[in-house]
Amino acid sequence: MSEGFDSLDPDPEEFRELGYRAVDMMAEHFANIRAVDTFPETTPPEVAEEFDDPLPRDGEDPEAVLAEWNERVYPNATHQGSPRWYGYVMGSGTPIGALADALAASVNMNAGAWMGGPSATEIERQCLQWLAEMIGYPADCGGVLTSGGTMANHAALYTALQSATEFETRESGLRSIDRPGRFTLYESAHEGHSSAERVAEMIGVGSDAIRSVPCDEDLRMDPAALDDMLTADVENGRIPFCVIAYVGSINVSTVDPLAEIADVCADHGVWMHADGACGAVGAILPEKEHLYEGIERADSVTLDPHKWLSVPYSCGCVLFRDPDAQTQAFSMHAEYLDFTEEEAYHGTNLGFLGPEMSRPFRALKLWMSLKHRGVEGYRQLLRQNCRCAEHLHDRVVAADDFEVLQEPNLFIYSFRYLPTDLRDAVADADQREAINDYVDWLNQRITDELRLTGEAFVTTTEIRDDTAIRLSICSHRTTPADIDTTFEALREHGEHIDAEGRKRVDSEFADN
Amino acid sequence: MSEGFDSLDPDPEEFRELGYRAVDMMAEHFANIRAVDTFPETTPPEVAEEFDDPLPRDGEDPEAVLAEWNERVYPNATHQGSPRWYGYVMGSGTPIGALADALAASVNMNAGAWMGGPSATEIERQCLQWLAEMIGYPADCGGVLTSGGTMANHAALYTALQSATEFETRESGLRSIDRPGRFTLYESAHEGHSSAERVAEMIGVGSDAIRSVPCDEDLRMDPAALDDMLTADVENGRIPFCVIAYVGSINVSTVDPLAEIADVCADHGVWMHADGACGAVGAILPEKEHLYEGIERADSVTLDPHKWLSVPYSCGCVLFRDPDAQTQAFSMHAEYLDFTEEEAYHGTNLGFLGPEMSRPFRALKLWMSLKHRGVEGYRQLLRQNCRCAEHLHDRVVAADDFEVLQEPNLFIYSFRYLPTDLRDAVADADQREAINDYVDWLNQRITDELRLTGEAFVTTTEIRDDTAIRLSICSHRTTPADIDTTFEALREHGEHIDAEGRKRVDSEFADN
Incomplete structure (x- = not known):
């Protein structure tokens, strides 16, 4: 030196x-x-x-x-890696993935252009093909890894919108289209995810462009209702450009009826996006395969390896059935990639296939994690999560101080603590409303208190307007014993908070 | 288990x-x-x-x-970490940053919400303040780390556009604005970066919205020309919403005249964005400080720690002078963040301050790298890069087989191989054009061949329509000896390719 x-x-x-x-x-x-x-x-x-x-x-x-x-x-x-971390949908991280991140950072290849990252590019391409094969998506699809689910959805919805405008707006902008009417997109009324809202805003159609499609009693999108809504919207001058089907929804991990939605989308000529950030990889389970029929017909699919595949943060993914649509949306010329060799030397430039240009070597941790356990290993791990969700459901069904709100789907399960003496009152529609504020408060308070103890990280959500306890069981370390411990802890906190809460309620009643 | x-x-x-x-x-x-x-x-x-x-x-x-x-x-x-990697603008990676990435991945905190990443959130907040202080930006600014420069520019330009529409388009969409005219943004005609194009497309204004502002002879934006262009554009019914000033440009690492651009932006009420992805951190060098005067007046600044701060991929950053604008652009309600504790328990949710929602713990590698060397250490490293660029310039000036195209600015330097016997011909404007195709080809071929040998990774660019050899010297490992080695290699390849090329040219002439 x-x-x-x-x-x-x-x-x-x-x-x-x-x-x-x-x-x-x-x-x-x-x-x-x-x-x-956990906290x-x-x-x-x-x-x-x-x-x-x-x-x-x-x-x-x-x-x-x-x-x-x-x-x-x-x-x-916080410790997302804990077997008792049930918040949001957090992958728990693979140890080999952490080493992969260090190796990738030490060589520090930029996977934006082939010239910057030859093995990074080809490993990413291979991972995309593997993921497609895993979920039964066409092998000749396009795709790219993203920094997460929001950016994966961004790539999909942005491409859908460009496709709806025949890619004319790339240069001229969205306001150049003189077709009157509002571009609209569609998702389940119950199970919409906030990333759709964020993306609708970022691509300039605005969050009010999102239309909520009614659900069936299992909180799955109703395809007949979608059909009617699309017809009515077009009649009313709207321009539907995309339907988002959830593949593992955020509150109850349900899978929208994909084949039927694909039919409706085909009838109306609308882009079908399958948001499988949470649940698409469940397609590797033969016993769940029927839920995934039709996913191969989606125009785009998101699936986040940093969620149910436990790859360390961050690693999102989007796949496109028609690679040309992706290319038309993101291709660019960059003079710094001009050179004199023939075509065969150029390789794929992944920075021209998604929102980012310079990009990290995200694929290594995914590649090493997939190779470490293989599809069979992941099958075992995903199945464990589903079994834990079913086990939790069994506990709730058997308990007289908890209320069932759903049948178990994949790995997210929501339910309610309901003190035994309030069961009859809640079963009565008239009385339910009267005591619901209290039960909502109680369930929120239980999860908050449990979280602060660090015993388990649990959140709430709303199921049909009721506050529910929600466990997202996607850690590769969770066993039924962890579920039992957590369930007992929820009950213990429930009893004690309910006892305190009744005093408060009684004194409020006494005050009136 | x-x-x-x-x-x-x-x-x-x-x-x-x-x-x-x-x-x-x-x-x-x-x-x-x-x-x-290197390759x-x-x-x-x-x-x-x-x-x-x-x-x-x-x-x-x-x-x-x-x-x-x-x-x-x-x-x-490829080996971006090599002292002889001069391609694009690639940080060379800090060893401690690679370990930080592994540690972050092992705990796998999600820095999207405080609840998911308490120390991840606060370390990111601290890093943002440190970066602001380093470049002389207001300490009470907002900001967020992003997956790279494109997404940092996205956050800035998206916020600028929303601000121009008084944030009314978040829900209603860009097409709802009935003000006639085209939203336009402005950048230097010579030194524009492709990320501006990508972002203009993604936020729906389209890449034709970019207006090219004439430059002075040092390839810096001409503020008077900007002023005139803004006036004329408004008169012609356009709606200017943002001016991008480059702070370390992509071809020659020049800094646009920030204070004068800030004046023009203030006069016209247009958002000023300082794209300092490549060069903003150069503000820590006292001898360059004068170039950065006015950066504190920019409404937003991007600076990529994964570039000149050598933090491993990926780590971009955007700062906002008015934190409220950032919040108004990205804030969201998420029911999964409802809980019963008082405000003091909530913390900052960084996923509501930028494009991503779930986010990795990017800040750790930045935090550890900054602590490892401190501002003084980085000052030394950045100064080394500037000294190497000046050293390269000295070599080019002294050589009779290379042509000077620019005075050195920060760390990117572009020049041309020009066989001695062609010097006079090129000095003559009439003859220059005639032989330029050959010299362009020669320079491209030299860099391509050098790259394939693996001796050094060098790219080309265009300077005033001429193909130039471009060295981006931002590795913390590069010394003047590396520059000498590379310069000699370029000369050696130049001589040999020129000899071959003349034969080809002669035979082409003979054929005619």
Whole structure:
């Protein structure tokens, strides 16, 4: 190295020691993962105070920087990797995926252009084909990995909208279309996901463009209602451009009737998008295969490997049945990719197939995770999650202090704590309304208190306007024993909060 | 663990061994980084064939999976980390950042909501403040880390557009605005970046909305020309909504005149976006500070830590002078974030401040890298890059077989190989055109051939319609000795390709 020149590199031996120490920290974390609290004891202001240092002027030893992990970062972490993390839809992370992320970062290839990442590009291409094959999607599809489900949906809906305008708006803009009427898109009234709203806003059609299609009693989109709505909307001058079918919905992990929706979309000439961010990979389970019939007819499919495939954050994915539509939406010329070799040297430029241009080597963690366990291994893991959801349902059915709100679908299951003496009152439609505010409050309070104890991370949702306890069971580590522990904890918190709550309610009644 | 239940976890001791092996691979890579070829010897079809395995049915031992790194992935990698990687604007990666990525992936926090990532959220917030302070941006700004520069620009331009429509289009869509005219945005005619085009398309204004503002002879935007253009455009019924000023441009790393552009934007009431993805962090250099005056007046700034701060892919960033504008553009309600605790428990939800919702813990690698070297350390590193660019310029000035095309700015420098006997001909405007095709071809061919040898990764660009050799010197490892080696290699390839090329040209002449 030239005189007086410096770099960010530690000495090679120092790096090795640093790296071993990081691995030790990770090994310790994985070894304790069943024991660790899912949520820290600290509040937002306390965590903010912990990270209130002035801008570092002079550097610190890398050992000291790494030691901060155990001193400050880890104690204020949540633990999605825990078998008792049931919040949102969080993949629990694969240990080999964490090593893959480090390897990828060490070589630091940019997967935006083939020239920047030859093996990164080809591994991503291979992963896309594998994912397509896993869910029964055509092998000659297009696709790209994204930073997550929202950006995967963005790529799909943006392409759908461009397709509806015959790609004329890429240059001229959305306002150039002089067809009167509003571009509209469609999703289940009950199970819509907020990413659809975010994307509708970002692509310029606005969130009011989303039309809510009625559901059946299992909270699945009603295809006949969709059919009617599309007909009526066109008559009323709207321009339907996309129907979103959920493949593993956010509240109850139901799968919309894909084949019937595909028929309706075909009849009306509307793009069908299957949002399988949460549940598309469930198609590898033979016993669930019937739910996925028709997914191969969707124009686009999203599926997030960082969700049910447990690949570490972040790794989303979108597939396109017609690769040309994807290319027409995202292709670009870049003068920095001009060169004199013949075509055979050019390769695929993934930065011209999705929203991002420069891109990380996301595919490595997915590739290594898929190779580690194979489809058979994942089949076993996904099946475990489904069995846990069924086990939880069995517990709820058998309990006289919980209420069933749904039949189990895949891995997300929602239900309600309902004190035994209120059961009859709730069964009566007139009385239900009167006590519902209290039961809503009770269920919210139970999950909040459980979360703060760190025993399990559980959230609520709304099922038919009632506040429900929701468990998203997608950790590869969760067993029925974890479900039992969590169920008992919910009951314990329920009894104690209900006892406190009745006093409050009684005193409120006494006040009136 | 329950009977018969499985997971993706290796045994803890097995994980430790796997991890040590991965660290050894990384340590070896870093130790050899000055010697390794920048580009693999393989072609796209060969790499594609290397990754043509059938979908893995049964799993493999994790040791075998990890071994693939050395067998297949690494031999087909490019090496952005090399001191002689001068392509695009690629950060070279910090070793501590690679370990940070592994630690982040092992705990796998989702930084989309505070509830999912308490320390991830607060560390990101701290990093945003540090970055703002580093470039002299207001400390009370908003901001968010993104997956890269395109998405950072997306967040900025999308917010600018919403702001121009008074945020009325979030729900109602862009077509609901009945103001006639075209929304337009502005960038330098010479130094525009393709991400602006991509974003203009994605937010629905279309790429033709981009107006090219004339430049001065140093390829900086001409503020007077901008002023005139804005006036004329409004008179012609256009609706200017954003001016993009480049802070470290893509071809020559120039900085547009920020203070003067800010004045023009203020006069016309147009959002000013400073695209500093490549060069904003250069503001930490006192000797360059004058270039950055006015950046604090930009409504938004992008700066990519994965570029000149060498943080591993991917880590982009956008800052907003008015945090409310950011919030108004991206805020959402999510029922899964309802709970009963008081406000103080809620924290910041970063997923409601940018395009993504679920998000990885990108900030850790940035935080650790900044702490490792501090501002003083980075000052030294950035200065090295600028010194290398100046050194290269000196070599070009002193050479009689190279042509100067620009004065050096920050770290990107473009110039031309020009055989000695063609110098006089090219100096003559009439003759220049006649031989330019040949010189263009020659320069393209030189960089292509050099790239394929793996000695250095160099690209071309166009400077005033001439094909130029472009070196982006942003590796923290590059020294003047690397520049000398590369310069000599370019000359050597130049001489040999020119000799071959003349024969071809002569025979073409002979044929005519």
